[in-house]
Amino acid sequence: MKKTKFGTLGVYTVLYLAFLYVPVLFIPLFSFNDSIYIAFPLKEFTLRHYADMIEREPLINALYNSLKVGIVVSIVSTVFGMLAAKTFTKYRIPGSKSLTAFISIPLVIPLIILGISLLTVLKSVGVTLSLITIGAAHTVICIPFAMFVLISRLEGFDKSMEEAAQDLGESPWMTFWRVTFPLAMPGIIASLLLCFTISFDEFILAFFLGSDEPTLPLYMWSQLRFPAKLPSVLALGSVIFITSFFLVCFAEWVRRRGVQTQTGSAI
């Protein structure tokens, strides 16, 4: 029916991908350049910016903060997302469309509004800003992602497996633990990795709700003003880029493999 030809559109798509990928590749390129100026022509190859990066204590602290926030946020959002996804897939809830719409509101609210309104309220109530306030805001934006990833996983498999377990005398909790949970595992891992990446890379909410304990993007932002420190920021940026890249690929791979086993077992 459809023919795939590599005509003008194909060439265009290649150009498009170049437009997408070339700019970000300048970051690692200059992180290996032996000069503090971010400009062509390139000087010699060096790893000193990476060595520089590792030795810097505030950077390591910022990394540690980001990891803490990211891990807690991904676990909390995945648990909450799982509960919501389970509810939507297990029961026929009247008005479930508008109920899911509510959970997806954070996807369409500009982050700056979310950040500032939360900031004003927390300040008025007298809550001190910390990693916890950043984490709370990140959880809000991660829940919809977690829920949708998990719904797509849970929708796929047979309810009869859970029913069979219950018929065989398992308690609801044990059914969840021994049947639902293993079946949903690929979705859970994908959701954890996705939420972690979102939190780890998020800047605007952290910018408003952060304190003197910066997360990694905040630290990078503060270093952008100092030209001498720029190359090591680029080194850091490259490391983050590569790490996020692999995390997202891994999340997708797990999710896919899950879909395959699922269709496999259905036969």
Added chain:
Amino acid sequence: MSTWLPKSASSRRWLGLAPSYIVIGIFMLIPMVIMGVFSFLEPNPYGGVKAVGSFDAYVKLFFEYDLEDQLVFNPGYINIVWRSFQLSIMATVLCLVVGFPVAYYITLQPENKRNFYIYLVTIPFWTNLLIRTFAWIIILGRGGVIELPLQKLGIIDDSLRMMYSDGAIAVGLTYSYLPLMVLPIYASLEKLDFRLLEAASDLYANRWVTMWKVVIPLCKPGVVAGCILVFIPCIGAFIAPNLLGGGKKLMLGSLVQFQFSSARNWPFGAALSMLLLSAVVVSLIFYARAAKKRALMEGEV
């Protein structure tokens, strides 16, 4: 089972939704409502608000008091709002023009290849926005990737001054949010019945006419969704205007932030946020209408 849990299954099923609803309610909805209330109060000179109702914040959007305490029209803020809209619309249109052919190309691929392409398109989106935007400083900046070759070849001798301009911001925004345009368009194109295209060509429609009269009307909901998904983060953008606009070319997002930091005028900042929020709501209404139309159309068929 704990005794405080609702007994009936029908009420227990709501419990699963409770945690998400509570988190989103407490940390997003309530703060946004409070922000709405703040926009109708008077500012406290040291930051915060006084519990005195007033419309001053909204008046300030358009007017200022001159030396004789008369209200005069002040286009300053409206200009910033206007520029934010212009830049966001520009970035949205750029995304649409750049992204649509790619989405179309992906739909033309065999099914097993499509996922791979979608994947390629989304990956850069999952990396730090700060880094992605910073890359454009390297490209557009003085002596950067674009300027240097032109200077070496003697085509230009001065800097092109591409950075710190509206154009730089628009390019940065386009680059940041392109995948958000490609994905929904792809999703609606994927459902397109390609026999309709054959029918069109049998009826002597050329490719452009087919595109314009068949493909585009049928994937309109995807196009609208894409435009909204791009427009919303653009109108509230903060990183691109700061890094690529140099902070001189203010956009709505930076202006809001300024009111809560240096300017210490919370009600005005809140009023600006409400303006931003209403832009979001209006575009969502557009989307809802497009989606409804589509549903109706499908219902008729």
